[in-house]
Amino acid sequence: MRSTVQPVETTSGEGTQAVPGVRVEVYVKPGDAKRALRQEVLQGLCGSPKELSPRWLYDERGSQLFDDITRLPEYYPTRREREILLAHAGDVARLSGATTLIELGSGTSEKTRLLLDAMEEAGQLSRFVPFDVSEAFLRRAAASLAREYPGITVHAVVGDFEHHLSRLPGGGRRLVAFLGGTIGNLKPTERARFLRELSSGLQPGDGLLLGTDLIKDRARLFAAYNDSAGVTAEFNRNVLRVLNRELGADFDPEAFEHVAPFDEHNAWVEMRLVSQRTQSVWLSSLKRRVDFAEGEVLRTEVSCKFEQARVEAELDAAGLGLAAWWTDGAGDFALSLALKRG
Template sequence: MVEAVETTTLEEKPNGFPGVKVEVYVRPGDARRALKQEVLEGLCNTPKELSPKWLYDERGSQLFDDITRLPEYYPTRREREILLAHAGDVARLSGATTLIELGSGTSEKTRLLLDAMEEAGQLSRFVPFDVSESFLRRAAGTLAREYPGISVHAVVGDFEHHLNRLPQGGRRLVAFLGGTIGNLKPAQRARFLAELSSGLRPGDGLLLGTDLIKDRERLYAAYNDSAGVTAEFNRNVLRVLNRELGADFDPNGFEHFAPFDEHNRWVEMRLVSRREQTVWMQSLKRRVDFAAGEVLRTEVSCKFEQHRVEAELDAAGLGLAAWWTDEAGDFALSLALKRG
């Protein structure tokens, strides 16, 4: 069945320039229904686990923005360093006329790509893709005013479900930045890359940001900062559950801990129950019991090496065209092109 979609023209630009369009595939109530289903599957069983997407309500997003500015947290700065050095190379090698950004957020780093593509005379369209409709509408209008010569076609969707809704036409470059790919476990990543690749045409590209394996102490410090901002960010998911599901979690009853898992090669964000406790979730009419020391996993952040990234891209039919790192070798951007 084809999903209903709302297409809205936000702004008609002067001088014959295209307007701004918003397509909506995430309806009011979808997120809450998905959260209820995941909580039933993830919290009412053992081991307990939630998707990291629930960390990012308005407060969580602000806390994460605060995290990116912490001295211990390097990925955001390192990725920006690479983009400053190589955005022009991305534009030239991809030859893209359309830039699609998954999980667009504020599109702050993406402006470096937009500027490079515009300077090369090849930018005609920008497609920001994000799950938050209100945020995306504001961002789309802002970007349309900043880049009056291009069309902005925003898509409100979840990249786990709506990749097949990415607009067609022209040579496209999909940007998936920030190391977000690391929040997907290997099987999830394989499905994601295969689905994304299946919707690309030969010559279309993927610009992928990946955090790299490094000194374990630095990894630990990045996710267990001394100011406790990451701990507050992690515990905020319990406040989300309290608000959305009528739960009665005591956030202070859980301790934040984010160790590096050597076997899986990922940092694992955990909330550890400080005591034996029972939580009631009113909207589900269910209780959840926690033993003292029991773990609720809220996120994994996989760390990579070049050969692993290249192999996963290759398996999805994407050939690595370029690999760039920051000067310290902490983070990488890879440009891959869909094979014919």
């Protein structure tokens, strides 16, 4: 896919406003997301078994619902990862030796600041590169972070990590942070491809800080994705509202039940929407009808769970050597620091 580059200073919510030390590069063209959604729905929703990428869960409402999920008592990953960073951000800075932090995903979270603060305290932080698909979000984040860390350069990249990892800026010793267990949303073949592509763009000594959720008691895994307040169910069904809005569909979200069991064979939690009756949905913009049998499943996300040996093997296959492995006190979640081999 050809990309356009639009380096600018930055913008605020009210218009363009120069912020020293900020650069934004845009590789996602207007309409790219809509075209990708149409193509995926034709392939994944109109066939069998039915499946959609988890990326479509995160419109504005979905992102807010997910933020709500991270605060639920049953949902441990966000708290556990923060615990690890509070204890080891300084170790990350020291062992990586990085002068540039690249974050794939949100660039405004508290976890990001823990890393930035540790690198700044070590006297080695010179540049932050937030990478995200949302241009509006990144522009706000870049401006905010540039003001908070006036001594560094903020070089934001608007891109999709499935297509634009090669656009990550080079120079200096770099640390790529991929946090939150997001790597688990990629199936094994997708994950291997992602790690190979990311590694191919790194120089010897560059690092990857990877967050992974660990295999644990099945009841706790089930509770984390099937919370008693029903927030995750509402988050999951929200994807149907996205399809209604973007494709002129006529889904009845309440006609689908949220279920998220643990798949022992694949070692992942599988988010499903189960049709509660025989029904037919019209996709106006695609001029297609999608039929659901009673009990038919639409898979909206997988969330792979890991053991250390598996993480280390997958990193090694991509040319990345495990330098450090940290877990929270309960052993629920892990951060691994891997360095590109020479």
